[in-house]
Amino acid sequence: MSVARSPRYAVLALSIATAFAASAVVAQDAAPTQPPTKATELQTINVTAEKRVENLQKVPISLTVLTPDKLEAFGEAGDGVLQLASRAPSVYAETSYGRIFPRFYIRGLGNSDFDLNGSQPVSMVYDDIVQENPILKGFPLFDLEQVEVLRGPQGSLFGRNSPAGVIKFDSKKPSQETTGYAKASYGSLGTANVEAALGGALSSHWSGRVSALAQHRDGWIDNNYTGKKDALGGYNDRAVRAQALYEDGDFSALINVHARWLDGSATVNRGNAIELGSDTFVPGFNRDQVTQDGRNRQHLFTWGSNLHLNWNIGDYTFTSITGLERATMYSLGDVDGGIAVAKTPAQQQWVTAFPSETADALPHDRQITQEFRLASNPQDQWNWQVGTYYFNEDIAIANYDYNTLNNHALDGFAVQKQRTTAWALFGSTDYKINDDFDIRAGARWSHDSRDYHVDRFLSPIGGGPLSLAASPHDARWSGDVTGTWTLSPNVNVYARIANGFRAPSVQGRVLFADTISQAKPETITSYELGLKSTSWNNRIRLNADVYSYTMHNEQLTAVGGDINTTRLINARKTDGYGAEFDLEGYLTPNFIVTAGGSYNHTELKDKDLSVAICGAGCTVLDPLNAQGNALIDGNSLPNAPKWIGTVTARYGIPYGNSGEFFIYTDWNYRSEVNFFLYDSAEFRGKPLLEGGLRLGYNWNYGKQEVALYGRNITNRRQIIGAIDFDNRTAFVNDPRVIGVEFKTEL
Template identity: 50%
Template sequence: MPLPLRVPSHSARLRPLAIAVAALLPLAAAAQETPATAEAKAQQEAVTLDAVQVTAQRRVENAKDVPVSLTAVDGEKLNVLASGGQDVRFLSGRVPSLNIESSFGRAFPRFYIRGLGNTDFDLNASQPVSLIYDDVVQENPILKGFPVFDLDQVEVLRGPQGTLFGRNTPAGVVKFESRRPTQETEGYVQASVGTNESVNVEGAVGGALSDRWSARVSMLYQKQDGWVDNTYAAGPEKKLEGYEEMAARLQLLYDSGDGFEALFNVHARDLGGTARLFRANIFKKGTNDFVDGFDRDKVSIDGQNFQKLESQGASARLSWDLGRTTLYSITGYESVDTLSRGDIDGGFGASFLGPGNFGPGNIPFASESADGLPDHRQLSQEFRIESNEWGRFDWQAGLFYFDEDITVDSFNYDSLAGGAQAGHAVQKQRNKAWAVFASGEYDVTDKFKLRGGLRYTQDKKDFTASVLEAAPFGTPVSGPFPVRTDANDVSWDLSGTYAINPDVNFYARVAKGFRAPSIQARLLFSPMPSVADSEEVVSFEAGIKADLWNKRARMGFSVFRYDVKDQQLVAVGGSNNSAILLNADKSLGQGFEFDLEAYLTDNLLVTLGSSYNDTEIKDKSLAVAVCGATFFAPPLCTVTNPTQQLANGTTVAFIDGNPLPQAPKWIHNLTARWGVPVGDGEFFVYTDWAYRGEINYFLYEAKEFKGKPLVEGGLRVGYNWNVGNYEVALFGRNITDTERAVGGIDFNNLTGFINEPRMWGLEFTAKF
């Protein structure tokens, strides 16, 4: 008898973590030193690591004292990883438990922490990983792709962060902080040229405008020519994968000298070029190998492929030192206008036109579409007050308000008729949310500290969707379809930190996170909007943070387990290339994270990161449509989950027990920097490597759509002089030229998209 079926309505094999937990004990023991040993080491003249200062708890603290699993990536490492014009996806796999991918290319990154994320490609998607840029939440996924330049550091906070941060954060937070203006005149210019005629120029200049005012202007320009040839003679574009991008940021800082400070920020971005390039039938049936003769430098598509994006934003961060307390006001505004169009079938023609009129491989029907944000604006306001060293007890509390107004256009085109428009649907949503929060820390003893926080959130969405022009085989002209959600929730966290000795802290944390309901309407492909109810996650973690070897090394190690109730998932693809929201009863995750940074010698600095994430969907009746689910029998791909064919011909797969999509079990990363004095400067070699384990592209499992493990390496060889103020370097990205598929489209053939090829370049940097 088949199981009761939910299609879709509304799993971490429970392996013990004993091995990982036990690993905490020898690590703690290794960090302990006898006074004699510590004194002997102190007498050695050796390079040591500076303390890492973070704002993970909205205060400036030593990372070792913060009871959260986190990784901070500093300016030099960011510069190396972003060499050659890499977008924010360069962070993927470079931090434990962090994966980033995109089916939109540079414009729409999707973040995953500890396996929790969202594969939704709709421009109204919500994500459980929140991105905070200069203290302002970037809610829409298009905003999360703002270029990375002139930053102090990036902090990745793992696990629910719902007490102190403004929007949906059940998986974690990625926090970017720009370099602030100073009274000293300073700046830099960095320029590089590289493979595919790439050009990258960035720079900043700042200093005093008066004894109270200072400013900093930062700018970025990136360009790359297309490196993929379109071999289809009648294709509208002959070169693909090129782009041109510009971004700028202006900051003004006012310091009254008597406790009032104001930091104003205006920023903008302009991107044009190729959207994500889809490639038809690149998987060998029954495997996840590329087909024989696959050539990543060539495609054959008959549809248009382009991406346009303009965004603007501004913020005002004000603070008043009132003596015993400090009051903060953070006001943010963001707006984006974008349109992305692509050949979704990844080939040309259609099979019904007869032999020689379609390819590569079988193209059952042509598909070309576009999505855009013609109207978007986001306003946010936070007021926060915190205590200033009240002794054994310190606290902070505040109010947060969020208001987003968004319009999404979806278009369909007929590639067989020269790309004529053949369908138009629109979504409109107004999202208003507010929250009140409080957090405190109490020094129980000199060694033991407790922290806790509460946040009450109310979130309302008013949504409508309409079909203005029907697409062939799609929903007729219809609508509007109104949807309204109104949810509230209490998030909280409680943690304790115990100082085993001055160099070693042990912490434990339990936290509850919340994500508001989501609404989706791909009406050109699905007849009605879909809604996912709120999700809640409870997470437990424990870990050790330590300075080792007389501060020549530092490490962090954590174990965790989380339980998500009513997790929001998105069934993407299927026969109609739709995105349908649903809730799983629950999902589970457990694993560990490890970070190490160490001077192995005075000239050799090494960092090592590793994580294990075991995730599982737990819902015995939940089933989703599979590849080509209605139009093809059997399905196009080799599904390995139990399946069932419904009365309407749709084949569905039961996904109970599957890992979450885009959730690799293993992530490892390694960097090594070796430098030696030469003349009045330094010759150096810097290499970085990242490993990401295999992943599922979709909620169901299929042999073709299981991504292989991916290893990518980078290299930088250079010389700096004048105390590091000048540098020339040869760099390489993906130096082994690894070819891997990183995502797929499953609705009418075995289409996929791939990682970036090898790049070499030469870069010059001058600081002043």
């Protein structure tokens, strides 16, 4: 902790102490209330994984639910949606853009493409609206009911671009009951978080809810080249959501409006940070310092609205879901992460082969979606639903390059434009053949077309003006069939066969190339055998599965390398298999533990597939072809850890009539990952174990709480990503953050 920041801690501590005392007085003066029943068994978790409300234990899908208490702990240090990395079996996430461009992987399947036009095989759905562009996927997590992670192809009900799975976010909805909360925290690095929500009845038919989030971090990384202290690493991230719900008999309408504003640093690249021949930091590396001659800043504004309409018509429910999402952003970074000319001999180790300073922008991104769905109301034997879906996106992307040595003058400019139209017809059915056997099946017909155009106006490498276009399109079936056997009231087993696809993609980063690249549609067929069980008087819940899949024409992105560009390629075949489990249990009424883990094996099978190797000097472990490219047949997929594990534990000690001291800890682990398609000694991340700790006291039956927290409490320093075209540039995880938090509920 620096001296300059210590007064803030004193003010914060005084504020929290005052709030603590005031809340205690209110609690003492208030009339006695009926204490809530102490949970001694696991509560039923309802999910909407198949677009209807069902008990988690009855849904035959590999599925993890992250509840608000877990999300609250994971995000205490200001982490965005990337906090979900390794927090559920088979789920990993990374980014090279900072807080605005998460890239998710499920069962090893993902996409490391950093283009704003990049598609991903993990679909993210926020309040039933698909967030297609990667920029939209970074919306902060606050005031959520829960997060559902659906593993494996979801080709029937979610369709295109979900061959790996779906991550589904559900906001807390308005109700006639007055509810709300407010919480504030402050920690090291000047990390501050304020979050609040308030909802209740507006009239006999209308209810509303408003929630907001503000996150801040001071700059904490010094730039030794400019001499500026705390120059990088800071941000101001704000988001708001307003909802109104109308209910009248068999009709309801839910209106949702949301927005996000972000200003701060882009990812801070660390030039020459990786030791040649090793995946370790070079001597003298300091996470709190950089030596850079380029600029770094980031701005984002997104907003959207959606309308959910439901009519209950006798034995059926008709649903209409309309969504609009818009985004603008600009992100500028010192890509090489170092300097061109050293001012002192000590700076010589940070000199890079050539300066690279680039920016990407979204002048506009507009997405419209519409879904109509007709479903049977819940029946004992037979349930079904049918629907239509429409998607339309209009996006413009600007790519810039700046001459660092010429006062950062613009020397490269290109604009990409794309219009995407997709539509689908889908249906699913669930039929209970007898008391012990149930079968589910679904199918979807999808059509996808894109009109893509890119214009280069200025090239940093001497290329002239350029104009290129492409119009990929595709149409195909996807679906699933699942059988579920009820072995006892508390044990189900299921077998599932599912397929899915990702629509064709196009890539056109033409600042450093004269061509665009396209990828054919990828398809996947997956087999899964699972168990869902509860035991010990409903105090233990264990869900587990094994799976295997084969993917054809997997879309891959060859990033960087010695050709200094990206290109899309298709791998002839990719095989994967593994196992996953989720465990939750009350060991005592005051001690609850959760655990999850996975083993994921991935293997590329394409003897002729090759990619460019590093341009910065590295130790390539793959065989090379005649052109000097790496042959990647047999390699695992990038950013695909074999092992993922997560554990949480909470122990409470009752105190007085309504209070409790508690300790909560969470730990997540992922094994080694490769950053690129080719294998090298340098560009990989060592196994990573990070933990969090929370010590606190709550009173008034949990309605008020004060706690000390720590994230990355072991202060682990780890390489979590890299750039390979100019030098051995690294991305690094955040240091330990320790702070204090106060929360109150209505």
